[in-house]
Structure formats: structure tokens, C-alpha cells
Amino acid sequence: MELLIGQMFAGLSLGSVLLLAALGLSLTFGQMGVINMAHGEFMMAGAYTAFVVQRSISDAGISLLVSIPVGFLVGGLLGLVLEAVLLRRMYHRPLDTLLVTFGVALILQQAARDIFGAPSVDVRAPAWLQGNVELLGAPIPLTRLFILLLSLVCLAGLVVVLKGTPLGRRIRAVVLNRDLAETSGISTRRTDQLTFFIGSGLAGVAGVAVTLIGSTGPYLGTNYIVDAFLVVVAGGVGQIKGAVIAAFALGVLQSVFEFSTTASIGKVLILVLIVVFLQLRPQGIFSLKTRSLA
């Protein structure tokens, strides 16, 4: 029983990490169709932001809370620069964006290594996140609980922005029909920039969050980028709710598989499952209905 609860929580927690990593991607890849291989490196930038902030604010608790918005800004600004300098020239060439952003990812990794050194750096978890709470005898790590809450807050924030603000309406309009949106007077350039800013900013937040569970090094992003794409593709491109369901489903299934077999086999089973699922339902869990001709 104790183990079962522990495992259920492990699955949810893994799902929340996947969701955080994939949420921004579901905007930039899902809504805009940009295959951004540097998304993981934006996470890495967020993680190093947490490290830098902690160097100037020694209290780990305050520095974590400060790092979240700062990480959002750092990730967002990196995204904005990438969009303005490179991506806007190739919106109709998805394969080129894949190569270009992969190159940017390598440059960012090397930059991190040059600035912070090759060894991982230590980002301390605040005292109030160390330890665990017991739920029916099972230890629920506080860091994991924090990440779960953070992912839900980010999700809620994103939904509010998309559904309830003029910006969100513009984003949705551009996704549904870019030409029609433009003829209605929406500046698609500006909308693209803002969408990319938010999506990349969420990667920065995810980066701050994962410093609580893993190591902070130049290759941090490479651990998450594939899983993040899997979540977005399995959830249905362009569908936030699909990404949410896919993230938690993958998280829970991964921990169930891993528990009943081994970590490596668990990973294999997940990938097999996704391949089979996409064979049966290539559009993912949800598909975007659009009147766009493109």
C-alpha cells in the first residue's frame, strides 16, 4: 500500500516534470509549428539562472522564488532573440528550423560550458523543501510536490492567458488561420514574437524547477527535449489539454513499467507504446480542427 502510493505519486510527479518541459513546447511547436531543438537549452538557461540567482541571494528559499520569474524572463528573452534573428526567416521551412535550432542548442551548450565550466553546479534546495510529508505511510518528497504545484500554476496561467486575454485570442486566431487573422488587422509578427516569448519563458521556469531534482549542467536540456516532443506529439499538436493528459499518462505509465520491469525496459515500453498509439491515432489524443486552408 505504502509502496503503491509512493509509486502513484512518482508517476504524477514525473508527469508534472514532463508537463513543465512540454508546456512551452506545445506553444512554440504546437501552435506555431516551429521545431525548436533548443527548447531543452532554454531549460538549461533557466536552471543556470537559478544557480546565478542563488549566488547573489544566499537564502535558498527566496532565491528559488526569485528564480522562477527571472528564469521565465531569461528563457523568454533567449526565445525572443532566436525568433527575431533566425526563425522568422524560415517559418515555411520546418526542416531548416530543425537544423538551425539544433545548431543553436549546441552553441548554447558550449556557451554554458565556457561560462560555468563543464562540471555540474550545485543549486541548493531551500530548507522548507527538504524532506517529505507522509501520506498513509508513503513519503511524498516536498520538492516533487512543489514541482507538481508549479506545473499546475503554469498550466492555469497559460490557460488564462490563452482563453481570457486579448493576446490569447490573437494567438488562437493566428493558429487557426494566419492569413485571415492578418487581414483582420492582427499583427501576426508581434503575435508570433509574444507566443515564442511565453513558450520559451515556460522552458526557463521548467529549468528552474528541475534544479530541485537533478544536476545542473550544460547537458541538462538533452535529458528532457525528446520526452517533451513525445508529450506534445502524443497529446496532439497544438492542444494544451492533450499535452496535459499525455504528460501525466506517460509519467504514470513510465513509473508503472519501470516498477514492474527495469528503468531501461520501462523506457523502451513507453516508446513502443507511443509508436503503436501514433500508428492508430497519428493526430495524437486531440486534433486541431481548423478552417485554415494551409
Added chain:
Amino acid sequence: MIPLAAAAMATALAGCGSQISDPASANSTASSGSSCVDTSGSSVKVGFINSLSGTMAISENTVFDSLSLAAEEINAAGGVMGKQLQVISEDGASEPTKFAERAGKLIQQDCTAAVFGGWTSSSRKAMLPVFEANDALLFYPVQYEGLEASKNIFYTGATTNQQIIPALDYLAEQGTKSIFLVGSDYVFPRTANKIIQAYAKAHGMEVLGEEYAPLGSTEFSTIVNKVRDSKADAVFNTLNGDSNVAFFRQYKSVGLTAASMPVVSVSIAEEEVPGVGLENVEGQLTAWDYYQTLDTPANKKFVAAFKAKFGADRVTSDPMEAAYTSLYLWKAMVEKAGSFEVDKVQAAAGGVTFEAPEGTVTVDGENNHITKTPRIGKINSEGLIETVWSSPKAVEPDPFLASYDWAKDLAK
């Protein structure tokens, strides 16, 4: 970089006139164009091959630094047989195939007298055929899974009976009845755990679980849950690199501590502690043959020289010490042989000793490993490792575990 490489090639070509002519090795490797080592001038070339980029760079850069220190010291003291060492460094880039290719370049194009470096077993296994085909020398400075002995490789890190078996002996001595094995999913942990399983079976120790995480994995919730549920007396950790960070953080976050369930790690050294986070590993155990805190005159000198060259905040670790030692051992072998020729160095190797920072080490001429003194350490509050147990004397290398009855089936 390009002008440098061109210059190196030019010297290599110019050097061809004064090759060592060694009929025996020339016959066996007729086509590979080996032994073009130029010893006519006032210097001799040696190759360093380390991953200066890629995922292993974190560890291998430190080995490169300590090799550089050793080369500098040897040169300052007059070189090897009066010849200054000219170091040619290649980046293995954390790719075994790259290691093999670059090793080939160091031997054939650069004509180095010996090559030092390598870290992962896969990089060593990739380089082994290159060194054997060219009849060249590699000095490999990292603890590994044993079950190998090439006449072209000198192993200056610990083999299993100098690290893993003593660690198990220590645990048994402490009254450990059950252990849980956690490792990264590749050759070293799998082989190490096979040995641990055999040891446990022969010594009445219970292995409550054996779990592997993919290399680089940061998701340990499930494994940590299994470990916690097993209620084992101790955990034997063969995880590599950054996975350790995630493992120890998550280990601590479910309430497991060094007091309630100690973890013995074989790949966390002084260098890795800050990255893993001192608060996550303080009080945990490690198994190595060298710690920075060792109180030997040679070590004090080594640590002081290293800090003077690379900065007071730098630390020294077991693989760094083994790398430093390897260059001095090669020097001693060459001087004993009176020649840089590979077969003469090999013939002279047995019995060569060096007053290493970890204590006196002696080369075993049979298997090209060296004697080492196993030590169990505990990570202290400064992030350094203090010896809590030490083997009473240096342990002879036994890479195939031939002297252990319970290990008979392993070497097959």
C-alpha cells in the same frame, strides 16, 4: 589550431629519417607504419587523450590537468632520459570511436612514445585494438571492471579486487547482511554487480535488488522507492556522472540518510562532491585507493603542486592521482629499459615502483596492473573524503579474480 597541426605533421615527416628500427615490431605491424617515434632530438613526444568536450568532459578534464602537472614536473626535473616531454593532446569528445581514431593519429601521425588517458571502459575497449595493432602503449588511469589484461595497456587505476571487493569486505565487517545494487546501465556497473552477486552468494549476504538507470537519467523516484521498500542494510552505488546528483537528491527526499541506509559509491570522488551537492552526500561512503586527505609526504607535495598550478579551490581525486602516477611510472620504465622502444619498455615494466601520493605502487609485469591500497572513505563536512578504513597493505592486482574461489565462473 591548423598551423599547429601542420607543424606537428611536418616534424613527424622530418622525423621519419631517424625512426627507431625495431625488426620485431616492424614485422608484426608491417602495414600500420608504427614506431616512427623520433628520439633523435632533445625532446620526445607523448600523447594525452581525454574527453575535453562532451558528457565525460567533467571528469576527464581533471585527469588532463593532473597529467599536465606531471609532464611539467618531469620536464622541470630534466625530462625522461634527458629528453623533454612534448605533449600532444587530443580530444576524445566522449565518443569511443573518436578515441580510437584520435589514438591512431597520436600513434601513427604524431609518433608519440606513449599515450595517456581514457576514462570510460567503452573508450578503452575502442582504443585497445588500435594500440595492439600498432604495438603502442596506453596508460589508462581509471578504476574499471577488470577481466582484461593487454600487453599494450598499463592499468594504473584499481581493478575490482582493489576497490569493489575491499568495499564489500568492509561492509561485511560492519555487519551488513543485505545490500541493494544501483547502477548506470552500461558495462562497468553490470560487470561490477555480477561480481558483487557472486561475492554476496559466497559470503551469506543478501542482495535485495539490482536496478539500472539509463546513462544520464535524472528520474529516480521509482528506483528510490524500491530501495526504500527493500529495507536493505546498505546500498552499493555504481551510478556514473550526473545521475548521482538526481539519485542522492531523491534518496534524501524520501527520508533515507547515511545513518539509516548508507550508500557506498565507487564513482564519486572529491571532484564530483560539489556537483552532487555536499548536503546530499555528506556522511556517505566511497571506495577508492586515494583521497586528497591522505597523509603521505608524496601526497602533500602532489596536492600543493596541483593547487599552485590550477588554483587553491581545486581538489585532487583518485583518477587524477592514478594519471599523475602513470606518467611517472612510464618514466621509470623507460629509464629502467634505457630505451623508448615499446617492447623494451614492456620487458622492463615488471617490478617498477613509484612513490605515489597513495603510497608505493609496483607494476605487475604479468598483467600490467599495479599494486594499490584500497581505502573506504567518508565524505566530510568540507566535501573532502576522510579514510575510515584502509587495507593493511597494498593489494596485488588480480584482474581475473583468479585467487578468489567464488569468482571462478566470472572470468569465463
